[in-house]
Amino acid sequence: MATPLLVRQHNQDSVLEVPTIGHQAPNDDAAADAAGPGPVVQIPQRFAGCWAGEVSESDLTRVRMITTPMIGAWLTKQYRVCFVQEPAGLRATLVDSNVAPHEAVLQSKSVMTPVFASEGAIALSGDLRLVERSSADVLARSAEMTDVVDERVQLNGSLDYSGVMRVRGVVKGYYNGRAWFLAAWTSDFQRQSSP
Numbered sequence: 001m002a003t004p005l006l007v008r009q010h011n012q013d014s015v016l017e018v019p020t021i022g023h024q025a026p027n028d029d030a031a032a033d034a035a036g037p038g039p040v041v042q043i044p045q046r047f048a049g050c051w052a053g054e055v056s057e058s059d060l061t062r063v064r065m066i067t068t069p070m071i072g073a074w075l076t077k078q079y080r081v082c083f084v085q086e087p088a089g090l091r092a093t094l095v096d097s098n099v100a101p102h103e104a105v106l107q108s109k110s111v112m113t114p115v116f117a118s119e120g121a122i123a124l125s126g127d128l129r130l131v132e133r134s135s136a137d138v139l140a141r142s143a144e145m146t147d148v149v150d151e152r153v154q155l156n157g158s159l160d161y162s163g164v165m166r167v168r169g170v171v172k173g174y175y176n177g178r179a180w181f182l183a184a185w186t187s188d189f190q191r192q193s194s195p
Helices: 029-035 138-142
Strands: 005-008 014-021 037-044 049-055 060-065 077-086 089-099 105-117 121-133 146-159 165-175 178-192
Touching: 049 165, 089 105
Parallel strands: 037 105
Antiparallel strands: 005 014, 014 037, 049 077, 049 178, 060 178, 077 089, 105 121, 121 146, 146 165, 165 178
């Protein structure tokens, strides 16, 4: 990741420039590597600090299944986004998401990238990959077969008067490479006192 640059806009507010990364379809690692950094997103100073939020099943506002298998349960997602002020200027120290521990999940990996920012709003794009024990049948479980779940998420956050970031998320899920579900959720992200 390129080092963010501190710049001044016409209104003299500090912003953080973070390169964006083009969004690829799941299982397209070669194309993602070739794409490289895209345009720069300027993060306003008022977003400086760390923000944390959690998305559980009760935060879902919509779920639509595209194909089988049916979703057994929504795994709680945990998000943490940090933009930290240092002597040299603002620096993005962490943009991360994860999934709550679950017995079926063998591995999880996620990335999040800022794609848009304005004075009171920010948008992030992310990918989460889960490798799970296969739920197909008893024989598959005994053979340690796995299924892969990819989730592409778009987060849109806006700061309210109390300093809370109200976040809306839209998720498109893939099951072993096939479009699987669409979901939407809302959650409040709280500013944390330290990174």
